[in-house]
Amino acid sequence: xxxxxxxxxxxxxxxxxxxxxxxxxxxxxxxxxxxxxxxxxxxxxxxxxxxxxxxxxxxxxxxxxxxxxxxxxxxxxxxxxxxxxxxxxxxxxxxxxxxxxxxxxxxxxxxxxxxxxxxxxxxxxxxxxxxxxxxxxxxxxxxxxxxxxxxxxxxxxxxxxxxxxxxxxxxxxxxxxxxxxxxxxxxxxxxxxx
Numbered sequence: 091x092x093x094x095x096x097x098x099x100x101x102x103x104x105x106x107x108x109x110x111x112x113x114x115x116x117x118x119x120x121x122x123x124x125x126x127x128x129x130x131x132x133x134x135x136x137x138x139x140x141x142x143x144x145x146x147x148x149x150x151x152x153x154x155x156x157x158x159x160x161x162x163x164x165x166x167x168x169x170x171x172x173x174x175x176x177x178x179x180x181x182x183x184x185x186x187x188x189x190x191x192x193x194x195x196x197x198x199x200x201x202x203x204x205x206x207x208x209x210x211x212x213x214x215x216x217x218x219x220x221x222x223x224x225x226x227x228x229x230x231x232x233x234x235x236x237x238x239x240x241x242x243x244x245x246x247x248x249x250x251x252x253x254x255x256x257x258x259x260x261x262x263x264x265x266x267x268x269x270x271x272x273x274x275x276x277x278x279x280x281x282x283x284x
Contacts, residue, residue: 095160098163099122100121100164104269123148134169135167138166138215142163146211164203166268167243169197170197178244191255197219216262219260220256223257247267
């Protein structure tokens with residue numbers, strides 16, 4: 091059977107690198123560019139799934155009718171209880187996120203949505219529990235200065251300097267980076283890509 095074309099509906103360099111790590115290179119990268127705002131009373135897990143599904147649909151709507159491809163999209167949410175932490179766009183947000191996460195447990199959810207060549211959507215949600223050790227104000231300030239947390243959900247990158255903050259992790263490491271590889275591989279294989 092001929093391998094289907096794969097479109098990655100994400101502008102995340104981390105997701106692209108994670109796919110390449112397992113030998114999968116998308117044929118095209120087409121960011122979804124949707125509104126990712128949280129709806130009133132929306133829980134973190136449901137939010138991640140809704141956004142991933144909307145991303146797949148948004149990418150599909152931009153393709154020509156004759157494009158028969160598998161579309162992969164994902165959304166990662168960092169949650170402290172029922173609260174969704176923002177994607178940090180400035181130093182103040184990184185500081186607030188790390189201050190909140192200091193000495194506490196939190197959960198990272200990544201929802202994966204894949205539309206197969208027949209237009210059927212397959213989805214999974216990966217959940218990883220983490221706990222940060224207590225961070226002092228200098229550590230937080232030094233991390234903010236590194237600029238590593240900018241653009242990251244929850245204001246940190248576990249694959250970088252923030253690795254030293256983690257005292258416990260239960261679940262998928264690649265999920266926290268932005269794409270749970272086991273679940274993604276299984277879904278792609280079932281859709282004829284991997």
